[in-house]
Amino acid sequence: MNVLLVDDSRLARTELRHLLQAFPDVTVVGEARHAAEARTRLQELRPDLLLLDIHMPGETGFELLASLEAAPHVIFTTAYDEYALRAFEVNALDYLLKPVQETRLAAALEKARAKLLAPALAETAAVPVSPVPDEPAPTLLTEHDQVFVKDGERCWFVRLSDIRLFEINGSYTRIYFEQHRPLIPRTLQHLEQRLDPKVFFRANRQQIINLKWIESIEPWFSNTLKIRLRGGPEVEVSRQQSVRFRELMSL
Template identity: 85%
Template sequence: MNALLVDDSRLARTELRHLLQAFPEVTVVGEARHAEEAREKLRELQPDLLFLDIHMPGETGFELLASLDVAPRVIFTTAYDEYALRAFEVNALDYLLKPIQENRLAAALAKARLKQTTAAAVAAETGVAGPPPPEEPAPTLLTEHDQVFVKDGERCWFVRLSDIRLFEINGSYTQIYFEQNRPLIPRTLQHLEQRLDPRVFFRANRQQIINLKWVEGIEPWFSNSLKIRLRGGPEVEVSRQQSVRFREMLSL
């Protein structure tokens, strides 16, 4: 994958270039200091991947993307956490907070590789080179290492998914359990299930999705179902159908 780095900070570009040396599948083909220079580099180099800062002199990273007819896959790199929700609304692959951690960079590049492999498979099957015809983008799968922006009324959080132990339906909203917080978000469990890594997040029943890494205890329950106790609470009853799936998924 050819990558273009766009950041007004030379130090940030140098640090990111250094981190990318650990990923031989990525070749940094250019750098840009602001949106105008980035547009020129994008036309000239046509990279597969764009590492994009948000706050830059002149136009922001979002304004740069809005001005493009066709954009490569985007990974935002920024020191600000309040734009995470907007970043995913423009179908960014990932949102990395500075200073960038190598494990977060690795997770973002894994998503980029998956997208590239899928596009290549479609091209091979259809015999059409280049990107497939425009279609509704598939939701980006979030790993436990990702951080998400959560807003409930006047309160906001930027929380790592690994810290969330439970998603639970509450009326027409979904309630999130992390630390002592219980914010509500306007998302359905069906939507969340499509976005969350199924190796970590398990749909226990129609009302709840649990983080398997927070399971503290399991006991048999009625009609061959299971009851799961999460660290920090609460207890979750797994439906009979999902109990069968749970046993199959986690058994040797």
């Protein structure tokens, strides 16, 4: 996978080069300091992926993309979190906040690999058993990752470690963090596939809790458990999951 780095900060480009050395299948084919230089490099190098800053002298990263007839896949790298919604509106694969963490970079690169491999897999499939999915397989997120949450006109960019509870609400899932309770169009099954099981625990059919937000645990009816989370609420753990919880948390 050939990558072009576009950032006006030499230090930021150097740091990205260093992080990318951990991925043998990734080659940094060039760098650009601003949009005009990036356009030239894009024509010369034809990279598979852009690691693109937003704030640069002259034109922004968004303006660069808008000026291109065809663009490679894009992962934004920026020190500002307020552009997350716009980034996903222009179909960016991911949105990484500086300083970029290697775990987040690895997850973003996995999305790029999936996108790049999908056309080749579709062409070589002799007799497809089922339609090729539009989205790659979910990537496991760590508690340090930040996720984009939109509920109506309100948007947040929230760290998973700050989310204490996921709870089914009709066909949506309610997220509990700080004083906020937004709804997202995701099932608990989908979230369970993406969340780190060492941190997030399926307490029952309706709720997933963040283990690091547990304030107290007490025995409950029929050998079950009741857990109070810091900041609320109380969660009743099902009988089967109470057994799993005791096994998980015991020496």
